Amino acid sequence: MIDKLRELLFKLFKKESIIGKLIDKLFTKEIITYIIFGLMTTVVNLITFYLFSRLFISIGWDGVFNKIIPENTRLYEILSGGTDYLDANFIAWITAVLFSFVTNKIWVFESKSWKPSLAFKEFTGFMSARIFSFIIETAIMFVMVTLLSSNKLLAKVVVGVIVIVINYIFSKLFIFKRNNNSEAK
Known part of the structure; x- marks a missing residue:
C-alpha cells in the first residue's frame, strides 16, 4: 500500500524534482507507519481520556491534586475547578504508551529481537522518552486548560500533535536503532 502511494505521488511529481525529493524523504514506510500508528495511539489516548473524564465527572472525582494541595493556598484556589482531567490524562497516557x-x-521500527536485555533496554528507553513527553504534555495541558481556559479535548488534540513529533525523534534516534534489528529473537 505504501509503495502504491509513493508510485502515485511520483506519477504526479518527477522523482528528480524538488517536490519529488521531498516526497522520497517524507513518504518512507517508516514515517507512514509511524503516522498511522501514531494516529491510532492518539485515538486510544483520546478515547481513554474521554471515558475516564466522563467517569470522574459521574462519580464526583475532583482529581488527585485537589486531595493533596493544602486548602488555604493560591495553588488550591487556582485548581478549585478540579484537576480530574489531569488524572484522566495520566491513565490515558499509560494506556497509549503501552500500545x-x-x-x-x-511494525514501525521493525526491531525484531525480543532478547530480554535488548527488549528491556528498548522498553526503559521508550518509557524514559515518554515520561519526558508526558511531563511536557501535562504542563501544556495545565497551561491551556487551567490558565487559558481552553476546551479540555481541544487542548488534548493540540498537545497530541506536539507529542507525536517529539516521540518520533526519540524513538528514531535513541530507542529503536537499526543495529538492534539484526539481533536474533
Missing part, C-alpha cells in the same frame, strides 16, 4: 511501544517495536 505505542508494541506497535513501534514491531
Whole structure:
C-alpha cells in the first residue's frame, strides 16, 4: 500500500524534482507507519481520556491534586475547578504508551529481537522518552486548560500533535536503532 502511494505521488511529481525529493524523504514506510500508528495511539489516548473524564465527572472525582494541595493556598484556589482531567490524562497516557511501544517495536521500527536485555533496554528507553513527553504534555495541558481556559479535548488534540513529533525523534534516534534489528529473537 505504501509503495502504491509513493508510485502515485511520483506519477504526479518527477522523482528528480524538488517536490519529488521531498516526497522520497517524507513518504518512507517508516514515517507512514509511524503516522498511522501514531494516529491510532492518539485515538486510544483520546478515547481513554474521554471515558475516564466522563467517569470522574459521574462519580464526583475532583482529581488527585485537589486531595493533596493544602486548602488555604493560591495553588488550591487556582485548581478549585478540579484537576480530574489531569488524572484522566495520566491513565490515558499509560494506556497509549503501552500500545505505542508494541506497535513501534514491531511494525514501525521493525526491531525484531525480543532478547530480554535488548527488549528491556528498548522498553526503559521508550518509557524514559515518554515520561519526558508526558511531563511536557501535562504542563501544556495545565497551561491551556487551567490558565487559558481552553476546551479540555481541544487542548488534548493540540498537545497530541506536539507529542507525536517529539516521540518520533526519540524513538528514531535513541530507542529503536537499526543495529538492534539484526539481533536474533
